[in-house]
Structures are given as C-alpha cells and as structure tokens.
Amino acid sequence: MTWVEVDDDSGFGMDNLPYGVFSRPGELPRVGVAIGSFVLDLAGLSADGLIENNRWFAAGSLNGFMVAGRAAWQANRARITELLSDETFRDRVEPHLIPLTTVELLRPIEVADYVDFFSSPDHAVNTSKIFRPNAPAPAPNWRSLPVAYHGRAGTIYASGAPVVRPCGQRKVDSRLAYGPCLKLDYEAEVGFVAGVPSAPGTRVPTAAFADHVFGFLLVNDWSARDIQSWESQPLGPFLAKSFATSISPWVVPLAALEAARIPQPPQDPAPLSYLEMNEDWGLDLTLEVLINDQVVATPPFSRMYWTSPQQLAHATVNGAPLRTGDLFASGTVSGPERTDRGCMLELTWNGRDPIDLPDGTKRTFLEDGDTVTIRATAPGLSGSRISLGEVTGTVLPANP
Template structure:
C-alpha cells in the first residue's frame, strides 16, 4: 500500500523531520484573543488552514474556520485527499511561499486544543501479549486467554466526556478499593480513598470521519472510507478500583476519570507505508465478517517515557486484532458510528519485558519493580509525568512522528 515518495518542504527545519509533507497531521489551535481553528503541522510550524484556504479561494475553506475537525472529517475521503494534495503543493512549491508564510506560526507560540469533538469512545483489548500477561497475573491456574478472545475483539464502552488533549494534568482518582479481608478469614471488604495502583496504557486511537447508519454494518474493506486518522492514546487506569468493580460487567470508574489523546491527528494517507501483515488468525479462523484482505496491521513503534526515561518500547505490529476488525465488530450488531467517534486499540505490548505497554505488566502486578533514575518503581506516583511517543515508516522513505501524548499526575482531591 505504498505510494511514491513526495518532495520535501521548503519550510525551514521540516525536510527530513517527522513532520515533513509525507505526514501533515491535523489539529486545532488558538492564540490569545483569537478563536480556535484548524491547522496542519509542518516541521515545528503550524499552518493556519483557515487563512490560507480563504486567500487561495478553496471551495472548502469554511471547513477550516472551525473550532473542531469534525466538519472536515465528516466531508469524506474525496475532500481529505484533495486537501492533502493542495497542502502538499503549497508546502513544496517555492512559488507559494508568499501566500503561505503569513499563515505559519511557531508551534510554541500557539495553544493546541482537543482536535475533535469526541462522540462515543470504545476501548479494545487487541494485544495477545497484553491479554495473556494479564491472564497469567490474575488467573495463574487457568488459561491466560478466555475462550472468546481469539474469536472477537473484546472491548468496553468508555466515557467520551473525560477524553482530554495531551498536556492536560490528571488528578489521581478516588474510589472503592478492595482490602485483603478481615483478620478472621472473612470476605474482602472495600475501603474508599485515592487509587494506590495508578497506571498507564500505551495505545493507538482511531477516529471516525464518515458516519454509518443505524442498522448497517461497516465491512473490514470499508475501514478507510469511514476512518479519518490515528491519534496517540493513553488510557489511564486505576488498577485497584478496576479490580474490585469489573466483575461482572467490566471496567467503569477505574477507567473513566481520564483518557489522553494527542493534539495531532495523523491522516490514514500518511500511514500508507506502515501497513503490515497481522501476526496470524488461522487458529482458530475468524468469522467471515472479521476477515481482512492484505496487510491490515500497522508497523508503529511506541515509546513509554516515565519522568524523562524510556521504560518500554511496545511494537504495534504485534497486535492480534486490526483496526478494521475493531470497527467491523463495533457495527456488526447494527450499531452506528458517528463523526468523532474514537476507539482505542487497548494496551500495546510485545513478547519481551521491555515491550510491555503498562506499568501493571512492567512490574508484574507490583511484584517485580523496575528502575527509573536509579530508583525502584511499580505504579504511578504524584508528580510523575508520562509521555507516549510514536513513529512509523513514512511514504518519503524516512519515519514520521505521530503526535505525542503527555500527562502529569496531580494528587487526589
């Protein structure tokens, strides 16, 4: 699914960077006293699309003079493709500099906002390595994967109202946590207080552009027609709250307090060189509606950075379930998707210890501490800052850098 290499940009510092014209992610920015509007990132510059589209008399200019990407995402693949071609031309043709340069601003001079209005939010559990690790920790005497895991992408419905943009602080959540039981051997009893096992989950998020109708199903082959792009995603998790509440209906308060996403949305076209084969789904074979033709996985590298130190490098290419299968499963019962709907991949983890995308796995449930800055660590402490970084092969032959996701832990209130 590769495309011919694109020329480099004339914007200073963009050529050969993770934000050259083979990337061109979209976001929403604001400056003091000005209304939010849509931008493209090129190098370390922000291109105000509302200004340049109006000056160039582009038919769709009103889509960019908006406080959210939703109208542009809803316009569909033809508009996405034509916009990408137009912006690429502006940023590679020297004769366009006089038009474009007044609409450029340094990234550090603007405030990046939540890039789209989130509709529904669903989080999956698509890594076999992550699911197996969790199973071994919590069900040591049973099979690590439950019987349904290789037949369908397991997921839960999250809370869209607490999806926040990268850079937003995260307050340590409070809730019920289970005790170890009474001294006379009675049943475990809950206590209330701040989570003591606060965690991260390094994920990718996928954003719906074109909606579907209720009662219709989105086939795996229609993934690109409905999906606008990809964001970095951190599904913050309170493991002690989650452990007490999740039986029998699954995660709730242990997940709903915050989910962070990157300020930049990487369009699917920028990932044309990143598609790769899935690890294999022939034992057992998946049902027909989940079958995919050709490469359906993504070769994206993730870094988990805790207080400035890389503690894990999870590879997304090892994921068992593809994004196309997750979307197909979401709609197989006739449920519709809307512009701005977001679904997460679930924790990205590989087969090696340094490829685990959660602190739960890195510390093996808190029993095997890992070292950060010479100090043993397990779960998150107040003041910790976590950054997720992502790179992928670019169509220009190098690598593109997807939007980072950063959050800092504040004490419970």
C-alpha cells in the same frame, strides 16, 4: 520536497501532514497542519482563497472536515502538498506558517463515543495470568472476536491536561475500603477516529474502513488497577477507566501511513466472514513510553492480533451506527519482552517487581507528580520516519 525548512528528524515532513487544532492568545481555535516546526493555519489559507473554504477550518475541532468524506480529505491533502512544494506559492503561504512554540495545541476532535479494545496477545496473556492465574490465558473468546469495553466520551482530555488521581472502592488486606487509588497506571495505545457516519441498522465491512476513518492518534487510557480488580467481578471496567483518557493533538491521516502497513499476525482460528481481511492492515509503529522524561518501555504495535478494520467491523456488526468523532483505541500495546510492556501492571507484575528508573528511583505504580509521555513513529513513503506526536499527562493528588 518543500520550500519550508524542515529538520529531517522532526517527523513532520511532507510524508506526514497531520491535522490538529490550535489557538493563539486572544484568538479563537482553528484547524492546522503540522509541517516541520510550524503549524500551517488552514483557516487563514481558506480565508485567502488558497484552499477550499467550506467553514471546515475556522473551527474548534476537526469534525466538520472529517464528515466531509474521503474525496475531500484527498483533495485537501493534495492541495496542501502543492502549496508547500511549489515555490511560486511561497509568498502567499508563508504568512500562514506559525511557529509551534507560539501556539497551544488543543484536543483535535469532538468525541462522540469511545470504545477501547483489548487486542495485544501479550497484554491479554499477561493480564490473565495476573488477575486470573487459574483461568485460560487469554480467555477462550479472545481469538474469536475483538474484545472491548465502551468508555466515557466526556473524560477524553487533550494531551497536557493534568490527571487527578481517582478515588473509589478497593480491597485492602481483604477489607473493603474507599479512598484514593493506590495502583494508578497508564496504558500505551493507538487510536483511530471516524469521520463519515453509518446508518443505524447497517454495518461497516472491513473493506470500507478507509471510507469512514479519518486517521490515527495516540491514546493513554489511564487506569486505576486496584479499583478495576474489585469492580470487574464480573462486569467492568467502569470507574477504573472512566476518570481520564488522554489523546495526542495530531491526527495522522490514513494516507500518511501507507508505508507503515504490513501483514497482521496469523489468526487462528480463522475469523468469521464479517472479520475477514482482504488487505494488509497491520501497522509498523514504534511506541516509546517515558516516565518523567525517562524511557521505560518501547511497545511494538506490529504484534497486535486484531486490526483496526476488524475492530470497526465488529463494533458495527450489530447495526450500531458510526458517528463522526467516534474514537476507537487499540487497547494496551505490549510485546514478549519486559521492555515491550505497555503499562505498569505488566512492567511490575502488579507491583511485585518494581522498575528502576534511570534517575535511580523505583516505581511499582505511578506517584503524584509523575509525568507520563507516550510517543510513536512510523515509516514514511519517502523512507523517512513520520511522527504521531506525543500524548502526555501529569498525575495530581486525589480529591478524596
């Protein structure tokens, strides 16, 4: 319960309390927490002595708070819960509630490194059939390790930032050409962000996931499929992915997702010892993908084969150090039905089967002017649904 007026369907009740970074005209960015239709200004609360002031919140990113560690995260969440539920604090806290309609939501983290995994069995099978129809689907190593590529941190953009259609090399009718991407795509993904670093030469075991990871957010890993199919022979992807990745403005803390945790799908063969799981870390998230405000897919995250702790364990097993702000994305979230598919490549089978939008138009891939929105919800501890917010971006014409 809270004294703040919160719509039951907002997804931003007391079960959630996600962190983000916002600004108002003429003011510097600062850290806040979403509650209903408001953002709670944590920098203001700390200046007034209502929460601990360690210069975490008068900042343009969450990184300073994330590096403080799990005890600080838990204590701050407990204090915010107290402030928003105890009526005696209302007069002092209410001035720090700012309507979301009056602020700009910014990129919440300063990204250190970016890794994108490939963990949906349905996506792995479908892409293998599309790009390698005569090869095993998925590749033989896929069920033995969490496959990933290392992306570019410098092109991680805030939700709402436009996405310029990339240019590059591609094959057209067996001829090599340069020009704007003709098969621009989105990928509906869920990411997690590291707060507490690890030492070089050490690894982060699956059991230590919650000691290092601050929370989850939504990711759109924009993809240039025609550039990707040509450059990924045999390495890649490279330019087909590095031009833009968008992330949602709210980072949902692990504590808010306790009710969403479910058993992960069975893994066969049994994973090696460093990938073994001793607790459930599947997540019952429901994603929704919209093109120009029209729903085209509802991918189920619960089917993901590799869990987030396994992904983190694999990313660090060689001794690569974890850094504050490291972003790890799940890979495209897909399911067995056509409406479950989390990208245009799968939805249209590489352009062979166009999709019909509710407004009567058709798409094989994204067109200039298209706006893609990905949103997600999860079960909350009180039986409500919590929101992971949304990540959105509009396609702009190429600069050849």
